[in-house]
Amino acid sequence: MDKVRQQMIQDNPAVRERLLGEALRLFTEKGYASTSVRELVESAGVTKPVLYYYFGSKEGLYLEIMNGISGLLDQRINELQQAGGTVRQRLLDFFSRLFVGARENIPAVRLAYAIYYGPPQGAPFIDFNRFFDTILVMVGTLVAEGVQNGEFRQVDRSALAWALVGCHSTIMEEQICRQTPRIGHDGLLSAIGLILDGAAAKNSAKELP
Amino acid sequence: MDKVRQQMIQDNPAVRERLLGEALRLFTEKGYASTSVRELVESAGVTKPVLYYYFGSKEGLYLEIMNGISGLLDQRINELQQAGGTVRQRLLDFFSRLFVGARENIPAVRLAYAIYYGPPQGAPFIDFNRFFDTILVMVGTLVAEGVQNGEFRQVDRSALAWALVGCHSTIMEEQICRQTPRIGHDGLLSAIGLILDGAAAKNSAKELP
């Protein structure tokens, strides 16, 4: 294989990946229904039947992207292994890592949020509820442990879990929805820390790590 | 005017209102781009040029609905007069009323959220940022007052404001996104109360009202 041909292959991303990338970008920018197949393929530099060759339909392409995002979110959540330390430290670590992971995949996360909050707009249903549910359960488990081992006061466990998840969720949404977020990772840790300080039992009160 | 004709007029809602109502419903259910003018007018029981007669275009109809929603949100926020009492009581009252008002207008609020989080999908830009901004400022003002007058500890004011607004926002989103919300008004007050308990200065610690 000569060098020119070899270089062409290296410089030319696979058609399939190109379509996926452009579709994610356009679906994120414009929504499923407003993104036409025509502009998708133009953007990827191929012709329309190529899209149908690889994905069967516009919907097939969309589902492939959604499967990718779901897999990514599943992986990310699975990576949130429970580190050692106090419950407080583990919660701060949990939210910190969740936040950083999301910030590294803004387009995918933004699309997931748009689907969660928005109408289906002709796209097939994707269940993103379970990610939020999983996070709430994980936080609830840690909170219960903290209350049980005396690290936290005898607080309403559900209320504390919702307060923590809500705080994190809204600050993360700020990264998604604003060109220049008004609060970031440091602010997140401050707010989570403040809630945890308030929930701490008297003889185990801790400040920010 | 005979009775039969009179009854027909009374039973027949104005065409304009009917179009607005159906459009809000369909835009909320399906999104702007996936809702065709054809199904809008069918749903309202009129023909297509009637929509153009009253609103000029699909976009004109959409903007009219958005203006309605913006006006409603403005009005609701303005009604959140600062009641008397401690800062804690006022914050609980503020969030309670904000929550109840939103719950009374789920379709409008849901559409606003979808627009805030989602891509424009061919619809004209609507600035819903300012509502969230206004709420954050109002809460921030109350927090500052609480810290200043000694009711709250010397906490990071921004962190506390974001914690409170985030908690409220996520629980309110639960009303929007779930058929059967797992947490409601009572849970909101518990969670907000918990954060406020934690932020309270030692000699002014209060429990739920």
Add this chain to the structure above:
DNA sequence: TATTATACTTACCGGTAGGTAAATAAAACT
């Protein structure tokens, strides 16, 4: 009653939506 204004209809417009058939080019295999 005739005229004007308002409200609504039918039929139509140019353009675009997602998708496909047939043909061709390129790569892989025998």
Add this chain to the structure above:
DNA sequence: AGTTTTATTTACCTACCGGTAAGTATAATA
């Protein structure tokens, strides 16, 4: 080299999109 498989193209399909022209019906006014 010939054949088969894979990848891609050109040209086309039906249905639908937002919007409009011309006409008609109804209500209000002079």
